[in-house]
Amino acid sequence: MHMKIVKIDLVQIQEIYDNYLVNDFIVDEVKPFDEIKRMYLDNKYEGYAYYDGNVLIAYAFIAFDDDIALLDYFACIYRNRGYGSLFINELKKIYEDKIMVVECEKIIDNDVIQEKRLHFYLKNDFVLTDISLNLYYV
Secondary structure (H helix, E strand, O other): OOEEEEEEOHHHHHHHHHHHHHHHOOHHHOOOHHHHHHHHHOOOEEEEEEEEOOEEEEEEEEEEOOOEEEEEEEEEOOOOOOHHHHHHHHHHHHOOOOEEEOOOOOOOOOOHHHHHHHHHHHHOOOOOOOOOOOOOOO
16 A cells, blocks of 8 residues: 655646546536636645555645635545545645635534534544535525
8 A cells, every 4th residue: 555645737636626526526516627727827726636556545626825725625535444534634734834724514404424524524623613604506
């Protein structure tokens, strides 16, 4: 097992976007690739991939400015094996000079997937705040 985290270029970001992201997230959460490309070209967006050999295990796309890194997309292809926690903690080291922010939807009707997602972030030392955002038509 040879695990590695790689900063990926725009071509690799688009490959992951086309082959994984559009299937891993609901349609309303997927921003157009042109928006990602624009932020990347403005040096405000990065992508990382977590590999075991040549096998993609997880990926993350991060939007950032001087002080904040927003975990825009984070997906683990092989779940419940500890890879997601290892990867997210390495990302926190990469962005240690910034406040890392994640968005997590409000849990509705005891939705198990939403509860697991929130638990994942909390167990990896993220803090739940009272800040909320209501989005419409998304």
